[in-house]
Amino acid sequence: MAWLVSSLIQAAKHELEKQNKKATSLKDVAKAIGVSTATISNAFNRPDQLSDKLRSRILEECKHLGYAGPSLAARSLRSGKSDVIGVVLADSLGYSFSDPMAISLLEGVSSVLEKHNKQLLLLSSLSDNSSQVGAESLPDGFIFYGTPSQNALARILNLSKPCVSIDFSHEAMPSVNIDNRKASKEIAEYAITDSDDSVAIIGMRLVEDENVRALQEGDNLGNSQEIAHQRLLGYLDGAAAKGVSIPFTSRIHLPRNTIDYAQQAAIALLERKDRPNVILCMSDVIAMTVCRVANQMGIFVPEELKVTGFDDIAEATRNSPPLTTCSQQGVEKGIIATTMLIENDTVSKVVETKLRKRDSA
Structure with missing residues (x-):
């Protein structure tokens, strides 16, 4: 998309120079229809300023005249706003x-x-x-x-x-x-039911490494405010509250949140002689992959292996079994952020999460 829009900037001055020569310029169209240029502009950009009847008439006549609307590039150059x-x-x-x-x-x-x-x-x-x-x-x-x-x-x-x-x-x-640490602590405390549980964590981007691997004691986790690090801390908090310690060998790093990487981690964990009976996953994509690998290996979820996700994507309810996860309301976050930007709201927001208790844990 960027390469499409960037050409508008270079074209803006050329557009303005050509506009007066074109039979379908804004001024000519306004004159032909018998309304102001502002009214034409409102018909395309601010429909709430006109009656439905007037706007429909203007758009229909513009169509017949071959006028597609005000140029984004030219308007941006004139007003300093691009919308x-x-x-x-x-x-x-x-x-x-x-x-x-x-x-x-x-x-x-x-x-x-x-x-x-x-x-x-x-x-x-x-x-x-x-x-x-x-x-x-x-x-x-x-x-x-x-x-x-x-x-x-x-x-x-x-x-x-x-x-x-x-x-x-x-x-x-x-x-x-969202409060990632609080949310992951809650889901860990829910999934871990016994101090004898063997727990593993699969997260993404915990360290700067393009390989799937377990964390090591000397790993530099960098910015502790990163989402993955906050979720890791939350899982460890929840496990500690249940009397469980999760060794570094059971804290697995993925370079990215993909099925291929998640499958590598799942196979490595589930082929262990001391395989975990609880796996806490930092995304639903990872968790659903773990469930699929477990099923292929004849390991029953949740009877032999509890699996939790994070995100609550649409596929989580269709997983086999339906996924226990944390809902972080992606659509709502997008709505809130965009509204803040448009309304110049400078107060930061924390969106509430919700534990979705389903059948995988």
């Missing part, structure tokens, strides 16, 4: 579109933007090519989802435009978060 909101994804666009939570969040963002007649521009914080850097100047404001790269964060903050973050905190902007 575009940028969402900066921590990961690549391809990976983000495979992430159910990212999709849920974007659903919430889009629903608010549609109500306010604004457009969505998706950007990856991992990209720093000239096309994206050019496109970053277009949005009126930004929503960061997940911890961005330092380069992207610095570039966008330097634009001095309103920003809101989701699932990470920064002093320069308000945030929308």
Whole structure:
């Protein structure tokens, strides 16, 4: 998307120069229909300012005249506003579109933007090519989802435009978060029922390593405020409250939240002679993969193995068995963050989570 929108910036001046020569310019269309240019603009951009009858007539006549509406690029150049909101994804666009939570969040963002007649521009914080850097100047404001790269964060903050973050905190902007440590502690305390339980944790991005592996005592966990680290601490808190210690060998790191990585971890844990009877997973994608691997190995869930997830994605209820998980309301977080940005609300929000007790634990 970035490469499509960035071309608008270079085209803006050329668009303005051509506009007076075109038979279907805003001024000519307004004159032909017999209304003001502002009325034409409202018909396309602010429909609530006109009656349904008048707007329908204007749009129909514009269609016959071959006029598709005011140019976004030219309007942005004139007014300094683009009516575009940028969402900066921590990961690549391809990976983000495979992430159910990212999709849920974007659903919430889009629903608010549609109500306010604004457009969505998706950007990856991992990209720093000239096309994206050019496109970053277009949005009126930004929503960061997940911890961005330092380069992207610095570039966008330097634009001095309103920003809101989701699932990470920064002093320069308000945030929308959940209490990850509290939520993971709650689900651990629910799943662990005996001090003799053997418990494992499967998390993602616990360390800087592109391999699936167990944590080691000397590992540097970096920023303790990262989501994965907060969830890890919550699981350890919950286990400790039940009198259970989880060794480093049972704290498994995945480079990313994918089925392939989750399958590697699940097989490694379930092939152990001292295999765990409780596995706490930092996402539903991981948890559903563990359930599938356990089923293939003839291990019954939850009779022989309890499995919990995190997120409560749509597929969680269709899992076999239905997944016990933590609902963190991705759509709602997207709605809240976008509303904050549009209304210039600078007060950070903490969204409540809910333990979904189903059949996997």
